[in-house]
Amino acid sequence: MTTRPWVVCYWLFALSSSCGTAAPATTSRGAPEQSLEPAVRRLSVAELEASAQTLLGNATELAAALPPDARQSDYSRNVAQTVDSLLLGQLFDAARSATAALDLSQPRFPSCARFALPDDRACAENTVNALARTAFRRDPSALEVEQLLALFAVGSDGSDFQSGIALVMRALLGSPKFMYATTLGEGGPGPTQLSSQELGSELSLLISGQPPDEELLLAASRGELASAPGRERQALRLLQRPQSRELYRRFVQEWLGLVGLNGLAKSSQVTTGFPALREAMLVETNQFVDDVFGYQAGSIGALLAGGYSIVPDALASFYGVQPSAPGARVALTAVGRVGILQQAGFLATFAHESETAPVLRGKAVLTRLLCLDLPKPTDLGVDIVFPPADAHATTRERFSRHATDAVCRSCHESLDGVGFLFENFDAAGQLRTSESGRPIDTSGSIRLDGQQLQLSDSVELSSALANSEQVRRCAARQVLRFAAGKTDAAVEQAFVDALQGKSLERRGTFLGLFLEFVKSDWFAWRKPQ
């Protein structure tokens, strides 16, 4: 697969006049009325992997070794993550393997380390300092360096300099200071602002999924991150790091529920060779997200109705288009696919093995794009009755009970009204024009921005969603859930309200929303403990 370059400064100027220029230092407005709780968040496996790579200076196999993340509000970046016995044991083993053959000649280590003898305390201190700064995402204290030097002495005793550093590295990889990102502030009885070190750590992890780089650490130590412009300037810089793309791919996959794609199967009656197709579907979504975030700041409109995608060859015939140059945009409006909701990855994820699932597709749109809370049938005392297979009926006909039974209709009118719009895509996401020998009916409806819209298909839906204020507000909530690592309805509402005066470039693009959050006091302040 060819990966497109990660180019972001193209649009940075549209988002901020401060791209690449020094921002004036201003003081914070202070604690907002609604604040997030102070938290201790275990890094997600992806963050642990990225941090370990930075620390070791080369790729690790940490992510493969660790058990998968628990997700909360759909996101793996969340405050519910814990360090359980299995994870700690596997991290212990992985750290031992990863440090067994350290190459101290790498640029990641101070130049003195390559030939240092075990009694070279100056070089040990120099090396330990640099490593701890990366691992802790801040400057270590003198006491912390002393503690690590004591470990260096244990590791190098009767052995060599490298063994001492290897033990320090193991200590850092298993340290709570490495594994947890804190947003505790400086303490005290009232609302608290994050420490300058926490601001740097949070900013970097949230915007790039990586530990802070040298420039950010310096900015943090100079106190520049206490101001909104200071944070924005650093965030805009971090967005240009190519590693950032992984974070936004993951954000979109988790937001839209596409993480399950890799664990999907389809009946051989629907399509053959699905495992290869689902790989291609993941590639398509990732390339498309790279494009929309890289060139259009993560425009919500472009994601939903940009009219194009980046189609891997393995999907070209499935979509009915000619193969294109790697990484090239392909116009897909003519084949009924205008955005991410018509990409096969979304359509196949929200479908059963052998048949479409209007309820799942409708629910995905209503909960993930409009942030609606829907009751479960059992909450209402309703038994789920799966419509029986019927070779002579269309899916719409089989689900007709949803429209005739008053209790079912109370929810399914909206769910199925959206889901039926996608009926021209089968369970694997391939276009179809008929079912059970009858033409497909893709008409449906949605209540959006206070209006009931009658629509003829999902393309019209995507166009409506792309221009919807309700979708933009929901997108802001999703960014906040991802950033906070939890759902906090009061802060979400306050954040959404505060965005209303902002430009469409800011509240209509995901990167604009991330930047607005990072600038805001909700990022920088926490409730009292």
Place this chain on the structure above:
Amino acid sequence: MIRRSSLSISRRAALTALGAGAALAALLPEVRPLRAASSPAKYFIGVYMPHGMAREFWVPRPGFQIAYEGSSLAPFDDAVSFGRSFRDQIVTLEGLDLTAGLRASTVGHDASRVILTGSGKDGQNASIDQFLAVEQGLGKDTPLSSLVLGVGSAEPALQWCISYAKGGTALPKLINPLATFNHAFGQFLVDPDPAASARAAREQRLGKSLLDYWRADLAELSARSPKAERDKLDQHATALRELEKRVLGQTVTCAVPSRPDPTQFPAVGSYQGGEPYFDLISELQIDLMVQAFACGVTRIGTLFLADLSRTHFDPDLPEDVHTDVAHRYASPGRNGKGSSDAASQARLARQNRYVYGKIARILQRLSASGLLEETVLVAMSDMGDPSKHSSRQVPTLLAGGWGGALRAGRHIDLGAEGTPSNRLLVSVQQAFGVESDSYGQSADPSILSGTLALT
């Protein structure tokens, strides 16, 4: 480093890894002692079964006949396949609702979360296995406090987990038998290389230094963290204690099972090509768990069995068991409402019987190891009627001797109105000598207390 050649040597040998059993007790925290019970149970196994249950072929016939034509319970009375009948070692328990889930919108597939926690999705308490292992200290003297195993999916998500730590976070599962073997037995294998003991002694010294360092770090973080975050950090402290046991080395005397041959299960994930191997993987996981009990590696285990779609274990059933068997099940249930389709009931019963075959294997292994009488086994699905995704009337299997707290060989019917499953968890904890009369969390505390008459 462990060399593969050591494995044949170590089998059926008394294995010692850096023995430090005596020193260990002093390093472990004090745990609230179990309160008095005459002969409390010692082992716990919780099993999740997929697909709900075909009630028509599950309810025993008069005289506790369980091997009738089509019965899903037949494996428990099949001496040919399992060496003996376990008819006198099981109770079929009818009438439990996963009520805590019904009260907290944690139903359908999500209700697997309720099975051992007695709580909905926002519950903060541990599942009963972790409560016994960690909070009640049943796992403190064994190298591993518990084994959390699965087949097919390692995802720590509501639909895929029955084991939860205090604080409410799902615990990850081991789904690869080789990983299970390494986790449970790897530390006890003896490396015959003469240089190995020197290396091991050094590694122990380094490990102690690391543990001291991490403990101090964690204590410092815990001290400045808000109360709401403490459960999480306590779990980390528990994990460090577990790691400490491994670093310091423990002694077990038992027959270590053979190392599973990974070429026999080249894939292990659901929809990742693992399905053809799920039968073998399930059996290996079961054998390793019971052997870990027999070796004193742990006394607590859970097993999350996989959805059986696409396994082709039963050529007479459709490929997509989930949709075409479980979703198509048509039963009027206990209240007599709804349509009935005998063929659909028989199909689901075949799947249920397959899964009960695996549980019979657990009983067979426990029996052979002499552990059955002291074991509490609970097997449950997240649903009763799977086509309705109903968390009511979930047929439940209890097995083992429960240390005398279960009078087995009978059917218990709690009635059609539905009894909160929390009562089962209360009975389980009492079988281990925990004198508390409630379990779980709910906005409706009335569902949490009470026991079942099991003796």
